Amino acid sequence: MSDAYGKLLERMKDLGRLDAIEALLDWDQQVNMPPGGVEGRAEQLSLIAGLAHEWKTSDEVGQLLSEAKSDNGEFAATTNIREMARTFDRASRIPTELVKKIAHTTALAQNAWQTARAESDFAKFAPWLTQLLDLKRQEAEHIGYETEAYDALMDAFEPGAKSADVEALFKSLRDATVPLVKAIAEAPNPPDSSILTRHYSPSTQQTLSRAVAELLNFDFNQGRTDVSVHPFCTTIVPSSDVRLTSRYEENFLPAGMFGTMHEVGHGLYEQGLLKEHMFTPMGSAVSLGIHESQSRMWENMVGRSRAFWDFYYGHVQKTFPDVLGSVALDDFYRAVNTVSPSLIRVEADEVTYNLHIVLRFELEREMLSGRLAVKDVPTAWNEKMRDMIGIVPPDDARGCLQDVHWSMGAFGYFPTYALGNLYAAQFFEQASKDIADLPQRIAANDHAPLLGWLRENIHQHGQRYRAGELVEKITGKPLSIAPFVTYTKEKFSKVYQLA
Numbered sequence: 001m002s003d004a005y006g007k008l009l010e011r012m013k014d015l016g017r018l019d020a021i022e023a024l025l026d027w028d029q030q031v032n033m034p035p036g037g038v039e040g041r042a043e044q045l046s047l048i049a050g051l052a053h054e055w056k057t058s059d060e061v062g063q064l065l066s067e068a069k070s071d072n073g074e075f076a077a078t079t080n081i082r083e084m085a086r087t088f089d090r091a092s093r094i095p096t097e098l099v100k101k102i103a104h105t106t107a108l109a110q111n112a113w114q115t116a117r118a119e120s121d122f123a124k125f126a127p128w129l130t131q132l133l134d135l136k137r138q139e140a141e142h143i144g145y146e147t148e149a150y151d152a153l154m155d156a157f158e159p160g161a162k163s164a165d166v167e168a169l170f171k172s173l174r175d176a177t178v179p180l181v182k183a184i185a186e187a188p189n190p191p192d193s194s195i196l197t198r199h200y201s202p203s204t205q206q207t208l209s210r211a212v213a214e215l216l217n218f219d220f221n222q223g224r225t226d227v228s229v230h231p232f233c234t235t236i237v238p239s240s241d242v243r244l245t246s247r248y249e250e251n252f253l254p255a256g257m258f259g260t261m262h263e264v265g266h267g268l269y270e271q272g273l274l275k276e277h278m279f280t281p282m283g284s285a286v287s288l289g290i291h292e293s294q295s296r297m298w299e300n301m302v303g304r305s306r307a308f309w310d311f312y313y314g315h316v317q318k319t320f321p322d323v324l325g326s327v328a329l330d331d332f333y334r335a336v337n338t339v340s341p342s343l344i345r346v347e348a349d350e351v352t353y354n355l356h357i358v359l360r361f362e363l364e365r366e367m368l369s370g371r372l373a374v375k376d377v378p379t380a381w382n383e384k385m386r387d388m389i390g391i392v393p394p395d396d397a398r399g400c401l402q403d404v405h406w407s408m409g410a411f412g413y414f415p416t417y418a419l420g421n422l423y424a425a426q427f428f429e430q431a432s433k434d435i436a437d438l439p440q441r442i443a444a445n446d447h448a449p450l451l452g453w454l455r456e457n458i459h460q461h462g463q464r465y466r467a468g469e470l471v472e473k474i475t476g477k478p479l480s481i482a483p484f485v486t487y488t489k490e491k492f493s494k495v496y497q498l499a
């Protein structure tokens, strides 16, 4: 190891530690902090964001990078230097003042968004949205881009992704989804999903969720679960301190149950990163799309599979004997796989989910380019909902105010959710070839083979491969919609008894 690389590695790790402190403050804000703490927390987060930015872009780091670059190291060093250079280059273009302003504004905007959503009053959030769009446009201009500002922002979440490619992928996905949604809507014998909206005690749900997390091998020695308004997974120390949250709805079992499986999927990825590379790119997730592929795989391909419920339904039935005692396994399995147009993205079924993403992707690009004025967002949202999903939200709380992302200034984040679904299907198709008896293993409550496969093929590599490279390396093909389309067609043709 060269002297320069050794020093660079130490800077990288300190930066990782600083990011972890920021993550802890953010976790606390969402899980524990009283409302009165928001101003002080905004100042703390802004201070840390400014500090991290200064460290990231210091002359010393620049100097070390240019010295370490000529180093012919092994792949860990090559990966770390490549990614550190990428971070340095991107961050150096953004003035520290702007970084601090964005951190401060987003902490306050999240608070304003919560109020606006609770009161379903878009006007209370609109000025913040305008401000954040303006700040993020400035950021994109500083970073630079080839064709559109959106690319510069999306690159933070999905390195290398381009709007034009995502647009083409989403178009073919939408074209493939619409006929399936139509066929399902016309199926004569739909599942009875009302069994899921009976009364389920939140505290019992919480106990059950912990059991599910343990079942799927989430390690509580290196993680914990809590309750928050919006479920999320955050990492305080990679591989060793991974935190999940869920929310439990009294009259909707899937929110807590599948929400937990989803966050567990994220958590397993974070717990699977190698300790020896902690706080460096080699010990970090590839991209948000790849991260989401892990959560969606455990939530849907495992958690909503017939094999999983063959094993687990008896236990859930015993946990809620009054509500599920007389419900047959087949009816429960079909109910948790109900496909129907819905208002809320996080509760959408596997088939219509991506349409919610396409809608947000289109709106964000229009907002960022200025083609869509902030005041017109609710109307535009409702029109797209009607055109794409076939229903119109009765209020903005269940429409354009439902998601936290815009209040976080996270424009360009949404596409990673649909990309995650596509990655998940392509990975799962390959895992099903590599693990010959995968459904039988799942039905036998043995999740180790799939987790082992993910650890070996994805988790252990950190950022060694970019998302596109990783997909090709594992499956032999570039990312495509085909595995997802095949998976949904096969699964839902059975669930809905389609010809």
Ligand code: ZN
Binding pocket: 262, 266, 292, 295
């Ligand atoms: Zn997720």
